[in-house]
Amino acid sequence: MEKRGFYLYKLIALILLVLGILFPLLVSDQYVIRIINMTFIYIILSMSLNLITGVTGQFHLGHAAFYGVGAYIAALLSVKLHVSFLFAFIAGGIGAGFIGLLIGLPTIRLRDIYLTVTTLGFGEIVRLILLNWVSVTRGPMGIPGIPYPEFFGIKIMSQIDFYYLIFFVLILSVVVLFRITYSRYGDILRAIRENELAAKTLGINTTIYKVTAFVIGALFAGLAGALFAYFSAYISPDSFTFAESINILAMVVIGGLGSMPGAILGAVILALAPEAFRFLAEYRMVVVGLLMLGVILWRHSGLIGEQTAIKFMNMKIGGK
Amino acid sequence: MFGQQIVNGLALGLTYSLTAIGFTLIFGVLGLINFAHGEVYMMGAFIAFTLVAFLGVNYFVAFLLAIAFSGLMGYFLELIAFRPLRNAIPEATLIATLGVSTFLKEFANIIWGPEVHTINTPFLSSSFALGGIQISVIQIVILIVSVLLMWGLQLILYKTKTGYAIRAISQDMGASYLMGVNVDNTIAMTFVIGSALGGAAGVLMGTYYGAFYPTMGYMPGLKAFVAMVLGGLTSIPGAVIGGIILGISETLAGAYISAGVQDAISFLILILILLFFPQGLSGKKRSA
């Protein structure tokens, strides 16, 4: 029987889950935990961009805008209106999702490089609004003093508390995005990417699929932004630049465009590498640049390409 | 006042156009974004700066040497970041050029230091009044150089065999190969020319603003990309016009609304134009 046996990826996921839960018990260094927390946030970002750019093939250069909108909505709600963490967190996601709808709509008319440059422009417009709408966002002064998250009587304060909060959101995002990516819906998105006309002929309303992919991707980026705002307790427009969009894109591409395990691995590498090379001081970005070039020359479709990922997902242990 | 603002905008726009010419040429042949173009621009500028400031080379000679050097860089850029990835997805090339771009920026940071440098060009930076409007000599030089480059490039593209080959490849690489076009050499040649143009732009911009620094290529690279898209991707005169539109709209937005939102306004104009002309201003239907 083909169906028997246990999927390898499930085993790996289980091991990673257990490792993730035990991690703070094994490593007590607050710095390492902080870096891991940031890495988890990046994983959510890169997975969400992977849905838009990898799976649906919409080359998107403004992901930091979603991330920033989520962060600012959560920060402003909690600092100015003192709303609860859960509300601000969800509002951050929904707000970003709404911006995703705005950016997703031009996909109806624009494609390829024209769409790319539009997303770039949207990203910059959002950043410039954050920077210049001083009466609301405090502009370049940023928003300090974002309170500790509190829900159901639990107060998140230490790095380890944040670790479990972010880890929980990460697991949730992985499960939801995994379900989306490897489902019929995901298959349709991939069909649109490969041949939109053919997809249309099959009666698929491609517009709705493309726009919803943008909205879902933006929603998760917004949630990541809200987490980041609470985690860092201070945000400013400096964190949501075009360079950050490119950084997230690089994670997706290096990991493997269209592949979820790839997006995760890419985020892990590109979030850790600048930290790992920190001792090189002014030389470290030279190494990071070379690393990026090296990886992509070595594996053209990323470390775990889409095909590899799908093969990997079908690997089984035991049974036959 | 308004006249002066138009001249300001035109001058700014021409600086974008100048960078966009090389960018567009390279994009045209492979349909790929070259994120390292801004860094080739920066390296060209720094070579000229080093020759003039440290070795006392004549400015014009340094300009030509910097162009030659940038052309050479273009050759190696293609060899390292484009040729091995020719059959890969376009995003792979994008990340490869991003890697090169990051490397070059920080390499320059280490070699020349992060400080802003300048060279003294009293004649080029002098200005004169024309009917109440101030115009500087270097603005005229940039105008002339842009027109010459645009014209020269059109000559190359439409009157020489190499140009013919470049256009053939941008239409259909496989068919060109079958027709006996030396694809590798032609693409390399395109990169040499495009990067040389990028270097030329870098030197002129460094001189125009009187500022040479490692991150100087970042913004112009971005604006060149936008100008190219505005102009319809493959058309060089289109890119020049796209750059000018960008420059004038930014300047006027800054002058009559606020300089804080000038970039936002120019991007807004870009998005509006694209919504009405989804293929750019002078673009023909083309599947990239």
Added chain:
Amino acid sequence: MKKILISLLLFVFAFSAYAMAGDLYFGLSAPLTGDYAQYGEVFKKGVELALEEFNEKGGLNGTKIKLIAMDSKGDPKEAANIAQKFVMDKRIIAEIGDFTSTCCLAAAPIYQRAGLVQLSPTSSHPDFTKQGDYMFRNIVTQEAEGPYIAAYAYKDLGKKRAAVIYIQNDWGIVAKDNFIKGFKKLGGTIVAEEKFNPGTKDYTNILTKIKGKNPDIIYIAMMYSEAALLAKQMKKLGMDVPLIGTGALYSPKLIELGGDAVEGLYCTSSFYPYSDNPVVKSFVEKYKAKYGQIPNMFAAQAYDAAGLLLAALKSINGKITRKKVKEALEAIKDYPGVTGLTTFDKNHNVKKQLTKLVVKNGDFVEFKK
């Protein structure tokens, strides 16, 4: 498998940064790469020079004080990472930096929670020292410098109509607000107020706009490298209005970049390299011998930041702890730095004597009426 291997490898790299124990360390968080690298670089130079001098004189009873410098890229997130790394590293007894206020603010909660002194040589954001009692700055706040410059323009130079151009960052906004407040209080008029986004280098449109308003002086809240570009563009536009600004303009580089376009520019500075003060003279000489250039305001600020911490260390009796460093820093009275006598007030801000400078014949000279 590969995933685990790679991440293991990365962690090995990460920890190899930890050196041998024994000496005491200062941590420096500064932008060594990216857009602000030119300021981070002189931070490092200034601090290294101060430590070198200190260690040559025998250090702290034989214990050498060393530096761990880390690159924040001007990115708040990275500054926070560095902060976490520093507070975990028990050998680090105090931190210097960061350059930008946004980086300082992002890192402040971490330093505060762990109880490690964060002394920024340049952060002038009003919120910075409000983040906790471990935050210090040794730069004059704009609340003090703004009105001082306003008086320089209004009283000393007799200017009544000022235009204002400022960079849209936290420092620029605070600087221009304080200047405007001071200038209006004296009876002056602000004829125009224009901002530009960081990274902009073409100011011709706002200059043309200001030209139409006929100011008799232009106050510029920006760094010296931007000011040089602006001055040159003014000259090309045929504008002949004097410029005035803060200590951020004081750098020999301003004149190198601006040439004769910056002739007649006014600024104030807490640091003036040609001063007769022997402390300043010796600093300038040593800096020149070591790096081949005259120090600018940022180098001097960083040098003093390190000097203040070293003075605090010396005053500590018994075992040195992070808490004692903070208390010793609070207790410092009139530390004779190259940027003037320094004492921290109860909010951990400083007051300093400012010098009025003007560019004359291609050099900064003291302004005399």
